[in-house]
Amino acid sequence: MSAWRALEEVSGLALAAMDWRRSYGLNLAALGRYLRPTNDLAESLDCPATPGGLHTVVHHGPGDIVGVCDHCPTEKLSKADIVIQRLDVQSLCKDIATALGLSSGFEIPAPGHYFIGELVPSPGSRHGVHLCCSNAPAQLEDAMFRLTGNGKQGFIFLTPTSRFWTTTLRDSIETATAHLMSLEEVLDLHAKSFSASVGWRSFLDTLVPRTTTKAPPKTFPTPQGARWNELAIRFLTGDTASVTIRDARLRVSYTDMGMARSDNANRSVQWEMLEKFAEGNGYYEPKHQARKEREKQQVSRLGRALKVYFKIDGEPIVRDGQGWKTAFVIRPEGWEEPEEESWQDL
């Protein structure tokens, strides 16, 4: 569970310094840098050993402070441990907006409901972005109703995690052609910062209309009547692959396959998904439950891109257990076939 859950669980976003650190893992380098000291001191701390248990703070004298617990040895505390720190949610939201490429803006329409900016993926298309922090599903639904009640459409509704999403919430999102995502899903937490995730970039891809000025991708010289199981893709570098169907063999780049991002010369999410299939020798399974829906869409888009490029009938990627498998052979960079099975026999 990521540190984002603190935004849902800590009421008033105020807690003793020791609790932020010990219960939520907020160190100074990561989200801890948004904590600001208040003038208040905690009278108790969370017990790290017993869920729901408390360490009562006892002041014996100046500089002599201890935490007393029924289950743990008495712990020596400093004033810095028990000072109440409040999370500066406005600074945090500003940095989230920057990481996600939003226009700036900050409002608090209701407690725990923050408007953090607008996403403008293309001229004339604007999506308000709202962050709602609560561990009460009803409060998330209320925030949603406030937006839809005002006739808002196409907005982006973020919650720290997806733990408190309800069917009602999802249904309202769908009716409003809005988007429901978690911070866990759209941001990757690093040791000292956070940045937009692949999931967020892929979401941006779905919002940007395909530009007509972009040259249509070249297609592969697929031999007449070839089938998916005759195709073999072997990654040569992160950007190129060797592609073989019968006697047709080409070294191609992501651009050749129509898998460059529309805004620049970078690899698209489809190409990155193709690489994931290569790493699994043709199998891929979502690692994070929260990203499963998004990745399902990515796989489906990859399938369409492959059909366009190779002009082969049937499905190039099919469901398999908890993941998907390719109907063709695909191998990662530097892969060596085991002795007994040659490339063609697979």
Ligand SMILES: [Zn+2]
């Ligand atoms: Zn204890």
